[in-house]
Amino acid sequence: MMTFLSAAFFVLGTIVASFVGVVVARLNTGQSFLRGRSQCDACNAPLTAMALVPIISYFFSRGRAQCCGARISFFAPLSEILLGGLFILAYLALGISWALLFMLGALGLLLALVLYDLAHQILPPVVLASFVMMSAGAGFLTAPSLTLWYANVLSAACMAAALGAIHFLSRGRAMGLADTPLVFGLGLLTGPAAFSGFLFSFWIGAGIGIVLLAQRPRGSRMGVEVPFAPFLAAGFLLAYFTQWNIFTLIALLGV
Numbered sequence: 001m002m003t004f005l006s007a008a009f010f011v012l013g014t015i016v017a018s019f020v021g022v023v024v025a026r027l028n029t030g031q032s033f034l035r036g037r038s039q040c041d042a043c044n045a046p047l048t049a050m051a052l053v054p055i056i057s058y059f060f061s062r063g064r065a066q067c068c069g070a071r072i073s074f075f076a077p078l079s080e081i082l083l084g085g086l087f088i089l090a091y092l093a094l095g096i097s098w099a100l101l102f103m104l105g106a107l108g109l110l111l112a113l114v115l116y117d118l119a120h121q122i123l124p125p126v127v128l129a130s131f132v133m134m135s136a137g138a139g140f141l142t143a144p145s146l147t148l149w150y151a152n153v154l155s156a157a158c159m160a161a162a163l164g165a166i167h168f169l170s171r172g173r174a175m176g177l178a179d180t181p182l183v184f185g186l187g188l189l190t191g192p193a194a195f196s197g198f199l200f201s202f203w204i205g206a207g208i209g210i211v212l213l214a215q216r217p218r219g220s221r222m223g224v225e226v227p228f229a230p231f232l233a234a235g236f237l238l239a240y241f242t243q244w245n246i247f248t249l250i251a252l253l254g255v
Helices: 002-026 056-060 075-094 098-120 125-142 146-169 179-214 229-242 246-254
Strands: none
Touching: 002 075, 002 098, 056 075, 075 098, 075 229, 098 125, 098 179, 098 229, 125 146, 125 179, 146 179, 179 229, 179 246
16 A cells, blocks of 8 residues: 555656646746646647656657657656655655645645746745745644744744845855745754754755866856755755754764
8 A cells, every 4th residue: 555655646746746847937927837738848839648748758759859859858857756756755754644735735836946946046936935834834733742843943943044144244145035935944844854954955065066166167267156945955855854863974974
């Protein structure tokens, strides 16, 4: 039964990710994401039902649009596989519960925020507010007691305030202000694992930043501007689903 449900949640995650991709592509463009057929990004031809099957359609067409042969971004199947896997982990962690429903909603909205940030380097306020509300619901339902819930809220607020301070002190050069409510929502979602996730985010960001800087042309003085939402999402979710404790890891590294 668990295997069947895990497979079902994976399929559900891929479908949600596919819909999220449509929302991200149409958000703030004047197009409705509830009406109208999906079109090819290259030639605007309407897509067939076969071209809309999550993951399978990409590999069946070998990564190219069937209508015009244009190359399709690998971000689509990658996000579908990723969200499908996260849905499985959420089900295994929370079981069939109201908390799971809020967690799945928060994960879908988080994917939308990450994809939009990668595309436009900005976080849409409507999606961001919805994510914080879903995260609050999931965090409240999974908190063992009201005392621990209040502690989680305070911890999330402190981490958000820290990012807000970085934004203002750097005059927006080091951190976007929208990352502040994002961290608050992630803190509510991950609860006791939030602090470890907060530090993991900076470690992941620093590692990828070093790689990107190393790939610059020799002698170039131009900086590298990278959206931070993907690192925040990766760090907090890594801490939540692995339950790795930052202090334990530091102690092990120090041995």
